[in-house]
Amino acid sequence: MQTACPSCDLVIEIPYLSAKQMAVCPHCNTKLSVSKANQDSSVVALSLSAILMLLSSMFYPFLSFSSSGITQTITLPDAARILFNYDNDFLGLFIDTSIIGLPMLLLALIIPLHLGLLRALPYLWGKRLLKVTFALEPWIMSEIFLIGVMVSMVKIMSMADIAFGVSFWSYVAFVVCYVAATTRINKQRLWQQLKEPIYIEQTQPNTRAIDQGLKACHVCGQLCNTEVCSRCQTKTFSRNPNSIQKAAAWLITSVACYIPANVYPIMYTTSLGDETPSTLIGGVMILWASGSYPIAIIIFLASVVVPLAKALVLSFLCFMVTRPANRQTKNYTRVYQLTEFIGKWSMIDVFVVAILVALVQLGNLMSVTPGIGTVFFTTMVICQMLAAHAFDPRLLWDSPANLKTAKQENLV
Ligand SMILES: [Zn+2]
Ligand SMILES: [Zn+2]
Numbered sequence: 001m002q003t004a005c006p007s008c009d010l011v012i013e014i015p016y017l018s019a020k021q022m023a024v025c026p027h028c029n030t031k032l033s034v035s036k037a038n039q040d041s042s043v044v045a046l047s048l049s050a051i052l053m054l055l056s057s058m059f060y061p062f063l064s065f066s067s068s069g070i071t072q073t074i075t076l077p078d079a080a081r082i083l084f085n086y087d088n089d090f091l092g093l094f095i096d097t098s099i100i101g102l103p104m105l106l107l108a109l110i111i112p113l114h115l116g117l118l119r120a121l122p123y124l125w126g127k128r129l130l131k132v133t134f135a136l137e138p139w140i141m142s143e144i145f146l147i148g149v150m151v152s153m154v155k156i157m158s159m160a161d162i163a164f165g166v167s168f169w170s171y172v173a174f175v176v177c178y179v180a181a182t183t184r185i186n187k188q189r190l191w192q193q194l195k196e197p198i199y200i201e202q203t204q205p206n207t208r209a210i211d212q213g214l215k216a217c218h219v220c221g222q223l224c225n226t227e228v229c230s231r232c233q234t235k236t237f238s239r240n241p242n243s244i245q246k247a248a249a250w251l252i253t254s255v256a257c258y259i260p261a262n263v264y265p266i267m268y269t270t271s272l273g274d275e276t277p278s279t280l281i282g283g284v285m286i287l288w289a290s291g292s293y294p295i296a297i298i299i300f301l302a303s304v305v306v307p308l309a310k311a312l313v314l315s316f317l318c319f320m321v322t323r324p325a326n327r328q329t330k331n332y333t334r335v336y337q338l339t340e341f342i343g344k345w346s347m348i349d350v351f352v353v354a355i356l357v358a359l360v361q362l363g364n365l366m367s368v369t370p371g372i373g374t375v376f377f378t379t380m381v382i383c384q385m386l387a388a389h390a391f392d393p394r395l396l397w398d399s400p401a402n403l404k405t406a407k408q409e410n411l412v
Contacts, residue, residue, distance in 0.1 A: 001188070001197055002223045004209035004216035005030055007333050009238075009394040011214065011223065013205050026206075028333045028397075036192075039184045040114040046181035047107045047114075053174035054104060061165030063149070065156065065359045072361055076100070076167055079358040086357070088370050094378060095354050098141040098347075103178060106136045110181065118193040126194050127232050131219060134187060138385070141347055146175050148351025154295045155287065155352065156360065191220045191231060198222065198230045210238050210398070243392035244318050250387035251314055257380035258307055265371035267353050273364050279373060280304060280349065303349040303377070306342060310384050313339050314391060321395040329396050336393045343385045350378050 001014045005025040014023045017035040024031055057076050064073040074082075077100070083092035113133065118126045153162050191197075200214065200223055209216060209223070215236040216222070217229035224236050240246075265277035278286070280303050287296035313335055320332060353374050360368040 001033065002200060002203060003032060003221050004214065004223055005032060006216065006218070006221070007337070007393045008329075008397045009208045009210055009216070011203050011205055011207055011209050011212065028330050030333070030337070033188055034186060036186060036189050038189075039186065043114045043181050043184045044111055046177045046184070047110045050174050050177035050181055051104065051107045051111075053170045053177060054100070054107070057167040057170035057174060058100070060167040060170075062167040062171070063153075063165060063355070063359055064163045065160050066163075067160035067362060067366055070362050070365065072359060073165070074358050076171065079354050082358040082361070083354060083370060086370055088375070090375060091350070091354065091370065091378060095145075095351070098139055099145045099351075102136050102140045103142050103174075106133065106140060107178070107181070109133045109136075110185065113190060116193075118190065123194070130190060130194060131232065131234075134219075137182065138344070138389075141344055141351075142171075142178060143175050144345055144347050145351045146172065148348045149355055151295055151299065151348060152352045152355040152359070154292050155283075156356065158290060159366070160360075188221065191222075195231045198224075200225060208397070210394075239395055239398075240390065240392040243390055243395060244321060246390035247314060247387045248318055250383045250390060251311060251318075254307070254380045254383035254387060255311055257376045257383065258311070261373050261376035261380050262304075264373035264376065266349065266373035266377060267356065267371050268369045269360075270364065270367045270369070272366075277371060280377070283349075299349060299352075302346050306346050307380060307384060310339050310343065310346075310388070314384075314387055317391060317393075317396065321398075325397045332396050333393050336388075336391065336396075340388045343388055344381070346381045346384070347378070350374055350381070 002011065003014060004011050005028060007030040008025060008028040010025060010027045012023075012025060012032065014033050017023060017033065019035050019037040022031060022034045059075065061073045062076045062078070064071055066072070077096070080092045080096040080100075083089075083095065109129065110133065113129070118130070121129065149168070156162065203214065203223070204212060214223055214225050215238045217224055217232060217234055217236050218240070219234045220229060220232040222229055222231040224230055227236065228234070229236050262280055265279050266283070267278055269276050269278060284296050284300045284304070287299065317332060317336055353368075353370055356368040357370050360366055
């Protein structure tokens with residue numbers, strides 16, 4: 001199979017891979033392809049189990065919380081529903097979609113796709129279905145939500161008795177099956193079922209695609225020399241159009257949200273009639289003072305350090321694009337990949353607030369309400385994810401002359 005590395009644009013001929021082998025780019029070490037070994041039956045079995053576990057986690061008690069003889073029990077959909085009651089529709093919708101709606105949709109699509117649906121569907125439908133399926137994955141945050149639940153339990157353990165319900169354990173099983181199923185999906189195999197890759201003669205391996213007038217489709221990886229991908233009919237670009245401008249715009253928005261996210265309270269705790277606001281840093285300090293050092297460190301890293309580091313790294317990379325590639329470019333590519341990977345883990349704190357708000361509702365005795373800081377924080381994380389997504393790492397490997405060609409082409 002021919003392809004161009006999505007990180008450095010080197011044209012590569014991938015040989016046939018046997019089971020458990022994978023191909024990496026010799027230039028920048030990006031993972032390119034895994035063996036086409038058939039794992040369809042395990043994907044279907046795991047997805048089916050994941051759906052059943054997710055469904056069963058919706059109807060039984062998820063967590064319960066008791067203090068001074070009063071017990072509050074919540075189900076999983078309550079976590080989002082209670083946020084709706086506080087006029088926090090944006091957060092409620094975000095949580096519902098990212099932890100229940102999207103995973104359910106993705107699993108419901110994965111199963112028929114791995115049972116050979118692509119061979120039965122007309123080409124146009126199959127193409128759309130594959131595109132939608134692969135676009136969903138980055139927005140699913142079930143595993144992060146689970147960590148958020150654990151963190152919030154540590155936060156309130158000292159104040160009250162906590163009990164995990166049946167639904168909590170089903171949700172844990174769902175996350176395990178979901179992660180196992182999605183890591184087994186072989187995207188190239190599915191694209192191949194839609195249409196065999198088209199072989200382009202006279203390519204020079206180990207030369208960059210842009211120098212040969214070739215482009216790798218950003219959706220299916222097919223190497224093309226046409227305006228539209230020959231396999232999935234997406235418009236092809238040698239570089240993401242206006243990549244740096246888009247990344248910079250999202251980045252500026254995220255930095256603008258970072259300030260209010262840290263200044264305004266993310267939640268209010270009412271205890272015996274006293275309302276105490278707490279900010280991101282305040283929450284970390286309380287955890288530290290109570291002796292939960294590992295959790296305090298995780299939250300500090302995820303909510304304070306990572307967003308700041310991400311903004312700095314992405315601005316640095318946007319600047320480095322103007323310089324020719326050098327010996328460090330390989331490391332910059334790796335840093336970019338890491339930034340993209342850890343992006344959504346910053347959401348832990350939002351889920352912690354959601355769980356606490358849903359669970360701790362004992363009126364004046366003790367209750368937690370969400371603060372405006374959470375909305376800014378969520379917006380900031382989403383903007384950073386979009387900034388990382390908009391940035392094209394191949395630009396780092398371009399010489400400024402190539403960059404000009406790419407720019408001219410995108411303007412056409
Ligand atoms: Zn590469
Ligand atoms: Zn394509």
